[in-house]
Amino acid sequence: MSFRVPRRTIAAFLGPAVAALAIVGIVPLLYAVWKSLHYFNLTKIAQQRFVGLDNYGAVLTDPVFWQAMGRTALLFAIAVPVQIALGLVIALVLHRPGLSFGKTLTRLSLVLPMATTYAVVGLLAQVMLNQKYGVINQMLGWVGIDAINFIGDPTNAFIAVVLWDIWQWTPFVALVLLAGLSTVPPEIEEAAKLETRSNWTVLRHVQLPFLIPSLVAVLILRTADTLKLFDMPFTMTRGGPGSATEFIAVLIERVGNRQFDIGMAAAQSIIMLAITIILARLYIRLFYREVR
């Protein structure tokens, strides 16, 4: 017996969600697109005017924008593979049978870094990495290592942000991959383990195919997160020293909220959005095919 749901019922169920999405997502996005076509500086409202694609031209030819984009890409290229590798190891360990109390504790503790507000993570880093009084340099001192100038040296500051990002987001990757491992049918996994004693073979041929959707989700979410990474470096280094940790979102905030050039910041954001969408489509096309 087929049952046809009336259109009105469908609209009633979907309507609120679509309206909410439109209000909080689509309308502001369209407004940002509109503003990106204007010279719109909050401190020079009288000079507001339509400038067409001028802001986009300025952004695309601005070396500062591309340097910030390069820095963000470098952060992503270093941090995400490490997060995936460490996350996979943690997920595989937690996936093994036994030690259920220990595993519960571990799972709980994994949530803590993610649950900590980004800005607080940055402030914690600023205090913990302080060259003179920070706990990390104190601990290094116990093993005879001289205090490291983490925040005041451009290279060290970048490395510190990478390490801090790895600390905060490896647990997230681990939990997502653990959820992915739980989708592997136990009978297939057991059969595979009877066939071979090599854990690598089981991982490569049995578990990994089931992990692909989780990995794609991790890649998409971590890409978006890295592109919009703002709070942590802002409170930790404020983009400095120099421009060493001025990632793309930090730059956009500076242009929009400190220079008040909303038109330019909107153009930068729209370009960043386009890059995010392209990367997400690429991930899905390249990796997702395997499990279709």
Place this chain on the structure above:
Amino acid sequence: MKLKSHVSAIALTASAMAGLAGAAQAWTLEEAAKPYAGTELEVLFLDRPGYNAAIKMLPEFEAATGIKVNYTTVPYENALGEQVRDFVAGGDLDIALIDLVWMGNFAENGWIVPSETFINDPALADPELDMADFFPLVLDAFGSWNGVNYGLPFDNYSGLLFYNKCLLEEAGFDKPPATWQEVMDVYGPALTKDGKFAYALQSKRNETQSADSFARFLWPFGGSFLDAEFKSNLNSPESQAGLQFRQDLMKFMPEGIVAYDHAETVNAFAQGDVAMITEWSAFYSTVVSPETSKVADCVEIAPEPTGPAGRKPALGGFSLAVANQADDAEKAAAWLFIQWVTSKAKAGQYLEMGGVPARQSAYADPALAATYKYIPALVESWQEGVPEFRPRFAEWPAITEIVQEWGTKIMLGEVSIEEGSKMIGEKMEAVLAEAGYYDGKKPLAQ
């Protein structure tokens, strides 16, 4: 008859004058505020001693006037953005809190009301207002733009030399350095040893880099941001000498000084790791309190050292002005509050509670200098400062970002001083050209 009319005219004039005098004598805050009882005012405050002092004083004002002052405390870094967005959107703020470098911005956008609107209103103007009692430099720099006064100085700072007398005495000095050259040649080498440093200059990439670090070494060396035609003056021999001096002085500062903000610098001094800092007067209470300072008993204060061009110390601070977006009752109530909290009568109380008033009369009592060691240096500094220590025009928010980025790169050695200065100059001139300073659209006011 004629005589009679003369007499009557004189009598009338006399009685009118007596009436005016009577009115002046009769002016009280309570009477002036009566029509505005129940009015609520919105203002942003910072978490600094001057604001905490004002907060402690608020109940007295509210009880006398029936006007309620609602303050929201925000970090300094957010204060400009919060206010700009509020004023652009026609929000709730009735009083503008204006850092001296925001003055041109606020005045040119018409967000604040000139003080004379209220000073000329006998119902609102306190006869004891006495504008001449404010330090002229402070009133000009913190409260005025292009010859018009908008705000009354409220939270007032000058850069001062805080020094650790005990460390200086151990090294054989019985007084602080009088010149920057002495810091470089004599005090620097003698005080930089055993893991301690002679001097720390807060230089983090935010307003600290522009105001506390970069500008501090321009002016005493005869340099400046702009020349008389508003072109960059940063590559002049004087500006270059100042910036080179800052670079050379870094060998007497802790490693990683570009990451030092006020907190790190004051803390390094308070822990006894650094012998001298040049900081705002507002940090006095932190370094002399045994709760926050290990060297409380050793702290002494002097004016900043002089350079070849004189002292020209760092100048910073905030005024309060009436916001244009407020309605008439709120404007009147806001003026009454601003006038009261910055008044001669309340200056002593404000000082006692941790604020730094800009009233000359507040510092007249020589006994005060014994209690507040920074007073003589502060008063001296306010005689020798430059109002445009940092340009105060509307373009400063854009220019300070450029200075912050390249000033830090210079300190890190990522670019040479000359190259970095050239870069700041080019970018600064581009901002000023777009604003219309070079084609006569805007007066050359800073």
